[in-house]
Amino acid sequence: MAITLSASAADRIQKFLAQRGKGIGLRLGVRTSGCSGMAYTLEFVDETLPDDLSFESCGVTVLIDPKSLTFLDGTELDFVREGLNEGFKFNNPNVKNTCGCGESFNV
Amino acid sequence: MALLQIAEPGLCADPHQHRLAIGIDLGTTNSLVATVRSGSAAVLEDESGRALLPSVVRYMQDGSPQVGLEAQLRQSDDPHNTIVSVKRFMGRGLKDVQDAAATPYRFVDAPGMLRLETRAGVKSPVEVSADILKTLRGRAEAALGGELTGAVITVPAYFDDAQRQATKDAARLAGINVLRLLNEPTAAAIAYGLDNASQGTFCIFDLGGGTFDISILRLSQGIFEVVATNGDSKLGGDDFDERIYRWIVEQSGIADLSAGDARLLLSLARKAKEALTEKDETRITATLSSGTAVDRVLSAETFFMLTADLITKTLGPTRKALRDAGLGVDDIDGVVLVGGSTRMRHVRSAVAKFFQREPLTNLDPDQVVALGAAMQANMLAGNHRSDDWLLLDVIPLSLGLETMGGLVEKVIPRNATLPVTRAQDFTTFKDGQTAMSIHVLQGERELTGDCRSLARFELRGIPPMVAGAARIRVTFQVDADGLLSVSAHEQTSGVQATIEVKPSYGLGDDEIARMLQDSFTHAHHDMAARNLREQRVDGLRLLEATQAALDLDGWQLLSDTERVTIDRAMETLRVMLDGLDHVAIKRAADSLNRATAQFAARRMDASIQRALAGRRLEALEA
Ligand SMILES: Nc1ncnc2c1ncn2[C@@H]1O[C@H](COP(=O)(O)OP(=O)(O)OP(=O)(O)O)[C@@H](O)[C@H]1O
Ligand SMILES: [Mg+2]
Numbered sequence: 215m216a217i218t219l220s221a222s223a224a225d226r227i228q229k230f231l232a233q234r235g236k237g238i239g240l241r242l243g244v245r246t247s248g249c250s251g252m253a254y255t256l257e258f259v260d261e262t263l264p265d266d267l268s269f270e271s272c273g274v275t276v277l278i279d280p281k282s283l284t285f286l287d288g289t290e291l292d293f294v295r296e297g298l299n300e301g302f303k304f305n306n307p308n309v310k311n312t313c314g315c316g317e318s319f320n321v
Numbered sequence: 322m323a324l325l326q327i328a329e330p331g332l333c334a335d336p337h338q339h340r341l342a343i344g345i346d347l348g349t350t351n352s353l354v355a356t357v358r359s360g361s362a363a364v365l366e367d368e369s370g371r372a373l374l375p376s377v378v379r380y381m382q383d384g385s386p387q388v389g390l391e392a393q394l395r396q397s398d399d400p401h402n403t404i405v406s407v408k409r410f411m412g413r414g415l416k417d418v419q420d421a422a423a424t425p426y427r428f429v430d431a432p433g434m435l436r437l438e439t440r441a442g443v444k445s446p447v448e449v450s451a452d453i454l455k456t457l458r459g460r461a462e463a464a465l466g467g468e469l470t471g472a473v474i475t476v477p478a479y480f481d482d483a484q485r486q487a488t489k490d491a492a493r494l495a496g497i498n499v500l501r502l503l504n505e506p507t508a509a510a511i512a513y514g515l516d517n518a519s520q521g522t523f524c525i526f527d528l529g530g531g532t533f534d535i536s537i538l539r540l541s542q543g544i545f546e547v548v549a550t551n552g553d554s555k556l557g558g559d560d561f562d563e564r565i566y567r568w569i570v571e572q573s574g575i576a577d578l579s580a581g582d583a584r585l586l587l588s589l590a591r592k593a594k595e596a597l598t599e600k601d602e603t604r605i606t607a608t609l610s611s612g613t614a615v616d617r618v619l620s621a622e623t624f625f626m627l628t629a630d631l632i633t634k635t636l637g638p639t640r641k642a643l644r645d646a647g648l649g650v651d652d653i654d655g656v657v658l659v660g661g662s663t664r665m666r667h668v669r670s671a672v673a674k675f676f677q678r679e680p681l682t683n684l685d686p687d688q689v690v691a692l693g694a695a696m697q698a699n700m701l702a703g704n705h706r707s708d709d710w711l712l713l714d715v716i717p718l719s720l721g722l723e724t725m726g727g728l729v730e731k732v733i734p735r736n737a738t739l740p741v742t743r744a745q746d747f748t749t750f751k752d753g754q755t756a757m758s759i760h761v762l763q764g765e766r767e768l769t770g771d772c773r774s775l776a777r778f779e780l781r782g783i784p785p786m787v788a789g790a791a792r793i794r795v796t797f798q799v800d801a802d803g804l805l806s807v808s809a810h811e812q813t814s815g816v817q818a819t820i821e822v823k824p825s826y827g828l829g830d831d832e833i834a835r836m837l838q839d840s841f842t843h844a845h846h847d848m849a850a851r852n853l854r855e856q857r858v859d860g861l862r863l864l865e866a867t868q869a870a871l872d873l874d875g876w877q878l879l880s881d882t883e884r885v886t887i888d889r890a891m892e893t894l895r896v897m898l899d900g901l902d903h904v905a906i907k908r909a910a911d912s913l914n915r916a917t918a919q920f921a922a923r924r925m926d927a928s929i930q931r932a933l934a935g936r937r938l939e940a941l942e943a
Contacts, residue, residue: 256326257330296324299464300324
């Protein structure tokens with residue numbers, strides 16, 4: 215069971231955390247919503263929750279709740295540039311189909 | 322495909338519901354757009370990696386606008402159709418633009434705001450600004466991968482109602498939802514305050530391309546309060562360019578420049594100025610359309626000398642702002658430099674010398690304003706907890722109402738923090754009065770003629786009542802953008818009237834500065850005039866009330882001698898009212914009051930008896 219960050223994602227996250235001036239890491243999650251069933255969430259973490267599972271990747275602490283992990287296991291979080299746009303992208307092996315928007319998916 | 326950003330804890334947006342918010346610095350010379358992504362504010366660049374968009378719009382034959390660098394590069398060969406520094410014309414009439422003759426534009430005077438004739442038709446400054454905003458919006462949408470929720474757009478602190486309204490209209494025309502207009506120096510403070518968690522009293526010194534703004538802000542526990550603002554709307558980097566330009570023309574002995582050559586030399590002057598920020602001398606070469614060759618070397622020393630008085634000009638408003646805030650240089654904990662022109666070495670050293678400290682420069686002076694605007698937009702869009710900080714701004718001139726006798730009653734005092742709502746109660750002056758005219762004014766002086774009239778409207782349908790019985794509550798509301806709305810309602814009947822104050826054109830800051838100056842110089846004279854008018858109003862009111870009472874009860878309640886005494890006192894007061902001596906009026910009014918004291922007491926008794934006569938005995942005993 216694992217979640218990993220690409221080098222560029224880890225680099226960015228560290229930079230963002232430093233600029234924010236506080237926070238202990240990154241929280242990945244999944245919630246039901248969106249046009250294709252489930253959606254990713256991506257947040258800064260100021261405090262851990264009792265159930266949190268914690269991973270360490272390229273020096274960044276990644277927290278995730280156990281329920282979300284069942285949908286995200288094996289996921290690599292990447293940071294990409296597409297034209298003028300830039301941001302994070304989930305490479306999730308569990309996904310059967312996405313709605314094409316990159317935010318919602320089905321397993 | 323949407324790329325994801327990191328949200329604040331618990332504030333992750335629903336999919337497809339991203340609250341994409343941007344901050345726009347709509348500058349005279351350059352404009353920028355910034356946003357907060359994954360918690361960090363950053364300026365958005367165009368495809369070529371440029372953050373600054375020159376605020377230049379060139380209208381093409383087919384009517385389409387060319388915006389930014391391409392337009393700027395063509396400004397010398399197409400000066401009539403290439404609009405630069407359009408911000409100076411926002412919300413302004415032709416008579417507000419003093420240097421109209423010096424610009425290459427074909428102005429069309431129009432009620433409210435001037436227009437510019439181009440080959441693509443007559444354009445309003447609002448349309449030209451909208452074309453700049455559209456370009457920035459396109460850049461932001463490409464960079465954020467979606468439709469924008471809204472934008473915070475910055476304006477100079479001194480922008481009046483008309484200029485703010487024009488800016489909002491331009492945004493609407495560009496399809497941008499304005500979350501808020503924000504004062505430029507306040508935006509800079511946000512950028513610094515949040516990034517550095519600073520505390521204390523700060524001075525924001527903003528010297529841009531065309532305008533100079535000085536603001537004094539107090540920061541404590543994340544709360545910003547603007548305590549004073551001042552500035553000069555006609556002082557900026559352009560003036561430094563102009564000095565170099567004149568120097569070139571003089572040194573090279575050039576006469577009769579074409580519009581195109583003048584533009585060329587001006588842009589070379591600007592390049593030379595910018596080069597002198599890093600170097601001690603720079604070479605200026607050009608070949609004019611007449612074939613004349615220009616080749617000059619300008620030293621930093623000469624440049625500093627040519628522009629020394631421009632630097633001195635920034636210190637006047639700076640001193641005034643400090644005085645308004647009741648502060649000395651020692652009370653300032655930090656000075657923030659904003660605007661590209663604060664890169665100039667002699668500006669920096671003059672500021673450092675004046676404040677006896679090194680100014681803060683760790684954020685890019687070109688970007689500070691846009692970054693702060695982006696942070697505020699992010700908060701207003703709901704991506705950041707708003708209880709973390711609160712923002713206060715001030716109004717530059719007092720707002721008030723005309724009262725009897727041409728006096729101004731201030732409802733919101735100058736430097737009140739925004740947003741602000743203040744109400745004041747007024748009443749009717751005459752028996753049976755069913756309408757009240759409400760005249761809204763801006764300025765510091767005591768008499769209406771010396772203040773600027775913003776709007777007039779009427780509250781009608783007040784039920785007839787005796788003078789003084791109606792309760793008319795007039796509410797002034799200035800929103801966070803600095804826009805005023807005034808409403809009046811009569812409280813016993815609920816009759817209501819409201820007006821959004823949108824003056825056809827606004828006050829220039831020269832005018833603001835003059836009005837402030839005037840109020841100071843004339844304070845003494847004003848007080849005397851005010852006393853006189855007040856006494857006149859009181860005296861007239863007393864005469865009317867006395868006459869009404871006499872007509873009603875005089876024959877019943879007064880002996881002939883008593884009546885004569887009162888009549889005589891009334892006559893004396895009438896005579897005094899025509900004079901200029903407010904003390905004499907007061908004395909006459911007082912003696913009329915004394916003469917009617919007995920009469921008033923008897924009227925009171927009589928009215929109580931009348932009231933009791935209508936009731937049955939049981940009711941009184943119960
Ligand atoms: N390196 C530099 N040295 C000197 N001046 C510079 C430098 N870089 C930019 N400037 C000047 O800064 C000015 C533009 O500043 P800025 O972009 O802050 O103006 P603006 O915000 O568009 O104008 P305003 O604040 O008046 O609306 C121009 O006059 C430009 O020549
Ligand atoms: Mg500026």
